[in-house]
Amino acid sequence: ARILLDGRLVAHHIYSFKELEALAKGGVQRIHTANVPSGGHQLEVVIAGRRSGDQPFEVVERFAFRKEVGPKKLGVRLAASATTNATVTIEDW
Numbered sequence: 001a002r003i004l005l006d007g008r009l010v011a012h013h014i015y016s017f018k019e020l021e022a023l024a025k026g027g028v029q030r031i032h033t034a035n036v037p038s039g040g041h042q043l044e045v046v047i048a049g050r051r052s053g054d055q056p057f058e059v060v061e062r063f064a065f066r067k068e069v070g071p072k073k074l075g076v077r078l079a080a081s082a083t084t085n086a087t088v089t090i091e092d093w
Contacts, residue, residue, distance in 0.1 A: 003032050003076075004044040010034060031076075038067050045076055045088050061088040 003011040011032035015023070023029065043065060048058040065074065073093035 001031065001048075002044075002046040004046070005032075005034065005036070006042055007044075028075075036067050038069055040064060040066050043074065043090065045090070047078055047088060059088055061090075063090045065090070 001011075001013050001015070002009060013029075013031060019029070041064070043063045044060065045063070046058065046060050048056070050056050059078075065072075075091045075093045077089045077091065079087050079089070
């Protein structure tokens with residue numbers, strides 16, 4: 001996983017099998033904490049991996065969000081199944 005904020009790489013992580021199992025069971029991971037100024041921003045999420053059958057895949061999604069005065073938390077969720085493509089969603093927490 002790679003996270004870019006306003007075009008700048010701010011986080012990357014290679015997940016172990018145990019971490020993937022935990023996430024699949026509903027676990028969460030804080031991947032990046034930042035102090036960003038108020039205003040509009042662009043978040044890019046890149047997920048790369050392998051599907052069953054050793055098929056490589058990469059999903060790139062871009063999201064625009066607005067930071068107001070005060071704290072803002074965003075959640076990034078990856079959903080996939082054997083029959084569909086992986087999708088990335090972003091949500092306010």
